Amino acid sequence: MTRVLFVCLGNICRSPMAEYVLRRLAAERGLSDKIRAASAGTSGFHDGEDMHRGTKTVLQRHGIDTGGFTSRKIEATDKQHYDYIVAMDDANLAELERLFGRHPDKLFKLTDLIPESGYSHVPDPWYTGDFDETYALAAAGCAALLDKIAAEKGL
Ligand code: 4NP
Numbered sequence: 001m002t003r004v005l006f007v008c009l010g011n012i013c014r015s016p017m018a019e020y021v022l023r024r025l026a027a028e029r030g031l032s033d034k035i036r037a038a039s040a041g042t043s044g045f046h047d048g049e050d051m052h053r054g055t056k057t058v059l060q061r062h063g064i065d066t067g068g069f070t071s072r073k074i075e076a077t078d079k080q081h082y083d084y085i086v087a088m089d090d091a092n093l094a095e096l097e098r099l100f101g102r103h104p105d106k107l108f109k110l111t112d113l114i115p116e117s118g119y120s121h122v123p124d125p126w127y128t129g130d131f132d133e134t135y136a137l138a139a140a141g142c143a144a145l146l147d148k149i150a151a152e153k154g155l
Contacts, residue, residue: 002153003036004145005082006110007092011041011071013125014088016051017059017134018110022142024064029146034155038082042095044073054131062135074099083153086110086145089121110141113148117141 004022006015019039026035049071050056056066078085079100087093087109096107111119117140125131149155 001036002034002084002149002155003038003082004084004086004149005078006037006039006086006088007042007074007096008039008088008122009041009043009092009124010046010052010126011039011043011073012046012049012052013055013131014122014134014138015039015041016069016071017055017131018086018088018122018138018142020059020064020066020069021135021138022145025139025142025146029150031146031150031155034153035146035149040072040074040078042074042092046071047073052126052131054125054129055134058131058135082106084108084145084149086141089124110137110145113144114140 006018008015016039019037022037026032051069059066085096085107087096093109111121119137122137123133125134
């Protein structure tokens with residue numbers, strides 16, 4: 001099993017979007033039993049809450065189920081439990097490296113996988129209001145991440 005943890009600040013907007021998109025893309029590739037997706041936030045601001053309505057609305061518009069989500073803060077043990085820990089921006093990555101050390105093979109930004117997008121981070125829709133942009137980057141980034149996992153894990 002390959003386990004992926006997406007990380008943003010609040011764990012209600014960007015990282016849940018990526019979590020649910022990856023799960024869908026893995027299912028489409030017949031890899032649901034080989035890849036697990038989860039997400040967490042660096043802040044804990046929204047612990048115990050459901051994902052943001054904007055994230056939920058866009059996922060549902062793309063036919064993706066949004067059930068069963070609960071926001072949580074990153075934990076020290078996450079480093080051992082996940083094969084890939086994928087940050088949405090530089091602040092998330094800096095916090096992950098502060099907690100877990102520098103591990104470029106394991107800890108990186110989603111946008112590192114899609115240089116052709118022209119984005120160096122996933123902009124935060126909590127501030128921009130643009131959840132369609134979040135979805136587009138999650139879809140492109142997760143497709144690239146699946147290619148990476150398939151190549152590295154021989155799937
Ligand atoms: P996220 O967005 O990190 O993509 O989940 C945010 C959600 C909440 C807050 C900031 C960003 N907040 O400050 O509460």
